[in-house]
Amino acid sequence: MKLSGDLIEVSVIGGYLGAGKTTLVNHILREASERVAVMVNDFGEINIDESLIDSSDENTISLTNGCICCSLVDGFATALESVVSFRPRPTRLVIEASGVADPGTIAAHGHGPGFALDAVIVVADAVRLIEQIADPLVGQTVAGQIRAADVIVLNKIDLCDTLTSVNAELSELNPKALLIYTSEAKADLDLLFGREILRTVSSAGHVGTFESRTHESTQPILRENLEALIKNLPSDIQRVKGIIRLAEAPRIPMVFQLVGRSWDLRALADREKSPEGNRLVVIGPKGSIPIAWDNFLR
């Protein structure tokens, strides 16, 4: 789903060294059906798949599918400005954080004018995670990244024979995040980005198949109705997102995000460019999305 015509959705990808962040970025670039801009903290680390590269200059790499990579060498403000000015304009910005960065701090930049933060995605190395968290030098860093995640991509599950203890560790650190299992970071992009699912997909290692349902209405929503809806949501629905208007402040477009077990409602920085009315996409395992959904929002 696109939030609206001109807004750029921001996905922050964090995770410690070697977890597969770059692999995930390359996977996104390869599979992207939208125009993506990637911002990287360090060209030495990014290693964009050569087959994707069209041309490159000092701080920018252009890709054959129309995507763009730019460097953070001059800081966030400069990099964000250049993303907004790319033509044609990207619809999504993927920020690859450094291996020691707190992705939550980076996500704070995703609310600026022209942007809407989608989710913080943290890639974890299923094979090394437990060892990393116990490490006296980097344990706190790795645990902090996991805690900051809306979506955890648990990667390399094909190489991991201690998945039970890894799961236990993850649910202790962050019981609310949406957990996606992958090998070679091949996460389903619709699930990752909370897009409308037009075909039925299944994510590697994840139970069942997913579907989506879109709610559209024009009247502002009562906050208590929204809260009741969230409370009554079946527990296997892990992604809801969209832009709504609340009855208490109908002129302010609000971004609603539910990922895993946590949700967030924030005003959109860009008031002018956002659409009127309400539009919400619910994603869940096939058959789990309540038909009565729309009634909650009347």
Next chain:
Amino acid sequence: MSDAKVTIFTGKKIITMNPAVPVAQAIAVQGDRILGVGTVGDLAQWGDYELDEQFKDHILMPGFVEAHSHVMAGAVWEFPYVGFYDRPDPLGHTWLGCQTIAAVVDRLAECERELKDPDQTLVAWGLDPIFLEGERLVAKHLDQISVTRPIFVFHASGHLATVNSAMMRRSGIDRYTPTPGVAKDFDGEPNGELQEPAAMSLAQDGFSAIGVAMMSSNAKWNYAREARNCGVTTIADLGTTRLTMEGQLEAWREATDDANYPARVVVAVGHFDSNSIVSLAVRLRDEEETPKLRFGIVKLVLDGSIQGFTARISWPHYVNPPPGHPGNGLWLIPPEQLADIVSGYHEAGLTVHCHCNGDEATQVFIDAVELALQRHPRWDHRHTVQHSQMTTAAQYKKMAALGINANIFSNHIFHWGDQHAAVTIGEERAARMDACATAEREGVVFSVHSDAPITPMSQLHTAWSAVNRLTASGRVLGPEERISVAKALEACTLGAAHQLKLDHDIGSLEAGKLADFAVLEEDPFEVSPAELKNIAVWGTVVGGTPHVASSK
């Protein structure tokens, strides 16, 4: 010798810092170099000379070397200062400290009246709310100055800013603004305080102002004027990524090529991506050096700050961190990547200066250098631990064995020593932080620094801090780590020159070296050690050219 003109300067006393000839009465200069030191009679053996007695009542010393500061020290003076302590600017005007909210408002109102363009944002810096009694300064105070002109005030920490309502309006900041760090009062309205870069950058033209000013020629000049005013003749701008920006190298060249530019500058390249930085730093060192513009150093930043609770400190970590603190600080480079990063620069023959405030960071850097040396043995690399605030005796011993230098942030004892003892690392470790005596005992070549503009530039002050270890509240913090005046002055001259790999050219007054002097009103060996920081500075001589301080 060539037949260029010889000038003999006389002084009341010339302190050479050359142990073989420690004191002299006269110094002969030809071109930009020292022909000899001694008596006028000794120096007459070089032939005809012109006698210059303008310093006959002054003390001459080797020009101080400030091996860790930032060109930002010059850029901030494009904007009014609203800090708590008095602070002299590069043009010699002392800005009195603003000790109440009313004083801050008055200062800004005065500056506002001087701005002609009504749309121009008024930017100020140095606000330190912990010193201001009563309520916190917020937008409504700044609105007393103007409700139409945007106002943006940086706090001294650099992590926060306070803006007025006009700035919020221009930036679209209101009760619905989603960005974390936009502080809101109890009924949800933003109060004007913007915390951390994501929130500050919403007020873009205020937030970017100092960074933009850093690119200007004036900032480069004011940086050198600030140095001249405190007797510093060589300054290191320790770590910039801006050299890759169009026109910046040329701007440095243009400033430093000017005969009136009163300092030598070492511009260190900030680490970003190893491959391109290696080639940039090597090219600058091999092709772009001039007598007053030097390269060859790469700056890494490994951890945060102790007072911000972000330095990486070994167990038992922080004694009294704020609620919600994760226990230890932040890495800015993955520790397991450091050895590869250091090795890349090390093999290219560059010198790595690594910011390590906490002792855990120091250890990771020492281990990285050791690995780089195993992979690629190299003598006399002079890699340097910058700040080196918690480096232990065992670490100094290891640094000596590996040839690593230290640049110690001695000013912290004065500015934050009380907080370090009470809140950050506790009494015992505060008493042994910024351990100059230990570095000396273990045989590490070291310097002391101001990190200007973090603390005001003055090597007499950093030396005073290392000698006296007095905190702002007046207690002596860790008397065993005090060093002698002689050792402190050596740290500020030869010690700093050594880690910049310039000690063949600067750092002492002897035949063949560059004619760079600090010209002082009093003899640092004669005043009481407690008075070291109060010695008045006439100015400097750089390459034989006198530059009088602007307060004169």
